[in-house]
Amino acid sequence: xxxxxxxxxxxxxxxxxxxxxxxxxxxxxxxxxxxxxxxxxxxxxxxxxxxxxxxxxxxxxxxxxxxxxxxxxxxxxxxxxxxxxxxxxxxxxxxxxxxxxxxxxxxxxxxxxxxxxxxxx
Amino acid sequence: xxxxxxxxxxxxxxxxxxxxxxxxxxxxxxxxxxxxxxxxxxxxxxxxxxxxxxxxxxxxxxxxxxxxxxxxxxxxxxxxxxxxxxxxxxxxxxxxxxxxxxxxxxxxxxxxxxxxxxxxx
Numbered sequence: 001x002x003x004x005x006x007x008x009x010x011x012x013x014x015x016x017x018x019x020x021x022x023x024x025x026x027x028x029x030x031x032x033x034x035x036x037x038x039x040x041x042x043x044x045x046x047x048x049x050x051x052x053x054x055x056x057x058x059x060x061x062x063x064x065x066x067x068x069x070x071x072x073x074x075x076x077x078x079x080x081x082x083x084x085x086x087x088x089x090x091x092x093x094x095x096x097x098x099x100x101x102x103x104x105x106x107x108x109x110x111x112x113x114x115x116x117x118x119x120x121x
Numbered sequence: 122x123x124x125x126x127x128x129x130x131x132x133x134x135x136x137x138x139x140x141x142x143x144x145x146x147x148x149x150x151x152x153x154x155x156x157x158x159x160x161x162x163x164x165x166x167x168x169x170x171x172x173x174x175x176x177x178x179x180x181x182x183x184x185x186x187x188x189x190x191x192x193x194x195x196x197x198x199x200x201x202x203x204x205x206x207x208x209x210x211x212x213x214x215x216x217x218x219x220x221x222x223x224x225x226x227x228x229x230x231x232x233x234x235x236x237x238x239x240x241x242x
Contacts, residue, residue, distance in 0.1 A: 023144025072220040079149040
């Protein structure tokens with residue numbers, strides 16, 4: 001994949017991640033220019049982990065990779081949308097989507113794996 | 122709508138906005154506690170405008186309001202997902218979604234209004 005629009009060095013932009021078939025919003029992560037380049041080179045989603053301060057290939061521990069099908073950029077070029085094929089679940093809690101709860105705490109998402117098994121804690 | 126999960130004072134969190142019927146991701150905006158409270162009180166989406174530094178009712182100029190159907194929060198409570206009924210288009214450029222372009226600049230979105238007419242520039 002070629003990119004004409006680039007993320008300026010040092011800038012972090014939010015990336016909305018969506019299931020390319022169902023349209024389900026799976027997670028929100030952050031990308032810098034390195035994460036975007038690596039994603040374009042490999043075809044699998046890479047992000048910048050703000051908590052760990054390093055490049056992060058989604059699924060590197062869990063195996064729950066995201067195969068990138070399409071990337072869109074928003075009007076003012078400060079947010080990105082990744083349409084992906086999600087292996088397993090996107091959320092480290094075992095849910096398919098990180099958005100598995102309403103504001104009042106009701107669970108609406110589907111649990112697809114057991115994080116204790118996947119992350120071998 | 123009641124909320125048990127709250128945004129801490131002074132914190133700004135990204136809000137992914139999705140068409141509640143089609144699943145199309147319409148935009149990414151930011152919310153603080155005031156924007157979330159106002160959204161819950163009124164049932165129409167309010168955001169915090171980072172460029173203007175003020176509370177912003179989506180559609181206050183254009184009429185392109187967002188009627189909120191469901192709000193979900195992510196696992197670590199630092200991103201929010203709004204499922205909305207979008208009046209007109211979400212993007213100030215006239216497209217239905219702000220994500221109307223691929224990274225190489227190809228237009229994939231649908232233009233639904235003329236911003237010159239709507240914003241009377």
